[in-house]
Amino acid sequence: MSTHIDVNQINDDRQNDRLREVWSVTEFSRRHRLEKDEEKRLLKLFGSFATKQELLSNAQRPCRFR
Secondary structure (H helix, E strand, O other), X not given: OOOOOXXXXXXXXXXHHHHOOEEEHHHHXXXXXXXXXXXXXXXXXXXXXXXXXXXXXXXXXXXXXX
């Protein structure tokens, strides 16, 4: 037997809403201090805007402690 599960009951709505926010790729790059090459790569990948979750998942930064 199957039952309907409301996704909102499982996930915290506030956390999901924050990850679904649409950000400017340029603004995200500035706030996260990404290099210009990485900003260009994200712009090619997504265009001018993307969700925060997509940007966080795809942004690459080199290690700075070595």
